[in-house]
Amino acid sequence: MANDIFHYATDRYVNKVVTGQEKGLKPIYLKKYVKFVKRYVKHGSSILDLGCGAGLSSDLLSEDYKVVGADLSKPLINYARKHFKNVKFQVEDARKLSFNDETFDAVMACGFIEHINEVEDVLNEMLRVAKKNGYVIVVSPNWFSPFKAMKAFITPKGYETIGRNRLQILKWFLKSLYYTFQKPINPRYVLRNPDIYGEELVGDDIDMVYIANQYDLKRFFEKKGCKVIKINADTFAFSSIPFLATWLGVVAKKA
Numbered sequence: 001m002a003n004d005i006f007h008y009a010t011d012r013y014v015n016k017v018v019t020g021q022e023k024g025l026k027p028i029y030l031k032k033y034v035k036f037v038k039r040y041v042k043h044g045s046s047i048l049d050l051g052c053g054a055g056l057s058s059d060l061l062s063e064d065y066k067v068v069g070a071d072l073s074k075p076l077i078n079y080a081r082k083h084f085k086n087v088k089f090q091v092e093d094a095r096k097l098s099f100n101d102e103t104f105d106a107v108m109a110c111g112f113i114e115h116i117n118e119v120e121d122v123l124n125e126m127l128r129v130a131k132k133n134g135y136v137i138v139v140s141p142n143w144f145s146p147f148k149a150m151k152a153f154i155t156p157k158g159y160e161t162i163g164r165n166r167l168q169i170l171k172w173f174l175k176s177l178y179y180t181f182q183k184p185i186n187p188r189y190v191l192r193n194p195d196i197y198g199e200e201l202v203g204d205d206i207d208m209v210y211i212a213n214q215y216d217l218k219r220f221f222e223k224k225g226c227k228v229i230k231i232n233a234d235t236f237a238f239s240s241i242p243f244l245a246t247w248l249g250v251v252a253k254k255a
C-alpha cells in the first residue's frame with residue numbers, strides 16, 4: 001500500500017472498476033492469467049486468488065477450481081460477494097493472512113504483487129498457506145520491459161506509472177534497458193515511490209510500489225527451497241523475450 005488512504009477502497013477507484021464490470025468489460029489479461037494457471041494447477045484443486053479486486057478472475061477460475069477470493073478492499077469484496085456466487089470471498093490483508101498453514105493446493109495473484117511494499121512478507125504468507133508440493137503463482141505486468149516505455153511514447157498520455165512527460169519516459173526506457181540485462185545477473189527488489197493523490201486517476205497501476213521482476217521473484221522462491229518451474233507467463237504475447245515481455249508469470253512449487 002502506497003498511502004494511508006487505501007487507493008482500492010476509494011469511491012473513485014471502486015466506481016471505475018464496478019462501472020467497467022457492469023458494462024461487461026472482461027479484461028483480456030485476466031483470461032490469460034486463468035489460462036496460465038490451468039497449465040499448472042489440476043482441475044478441482046482448492047485455490048486462493050489473492051488481491052482478487054472485484055472478483056472477476058476468481059469467478060473465471062471457479063469454472064475449474066474451488067476458489068477463495070481475498071482482497072483488502074472491503075467495497076470490492078462486497079461487490080464480488082453480491083455478483084459471483086461460486087466463490088467464497090473474504091477481506092484479507094495479504095501481509096498477514098488469516099488462513100492456517102498449508103490450506104490451499106495453489107495460491108496465486110495477478111496484477112497484485114506490484115502494489116505491495118512488503119514483497120517478502122506477502123510472498124512468505126503465500127508460501128505458508130500453500131500445501132507441500134502445491135503451487136505459488138505470481139503474474140504481474142513487467143514494467144521493465146523497454147517495450148512498455150516505447151508504447152508509452154505513442155500513447156496520448158503515456159503510462160503515468162513510468163512518466164508523465166517524454167523526458168521521464170525516455171529515462172524509464174534507459175532504466176528498463178539497463179535492468180533487462182542487469183536483472184538476470186544481479187536480481188534485487190526495486191521499489192518505487194508513487195504519488196497517487198492530487199493527480200488525475202489514469203491507470204490502476206498508478207499506486208504501484210514494487211517493479212515486479214521474474215528474476216528477483218525466482219531468487220526469492222529458490223532461497224525458500226521451492227522449485228521454480230516457470231518465469232515467463234507464456235499465455236501473454238512475447239513473454240519469452242525479456243526485452244519485449246509485457247507480463248511475467250512465476251510458478252514456484254513448494255517443497
Ligand SMILES: C[S@@+](CC[C@H](N)C(=O)[O-])C[C@H]1O[C@@H](n2cnc3c(N)ncnc32)[C@H](O)[C@@H]1O
Nearest residue numbers: 008051052053071072073092093094110111204
Ligand atoms: C490493481 S488491483 C488488481 C485487482 C485484480 N487482481 C485485477 O487484476 O483486476 C490490486 C489489488 O490488490 C489489492 N491489495 C493491495 N494491497 C493488498 C493487501 N495488503 N492485501 C490484500 N489485497 C491487497 C487491492 O485492494 C486491489 O484490489
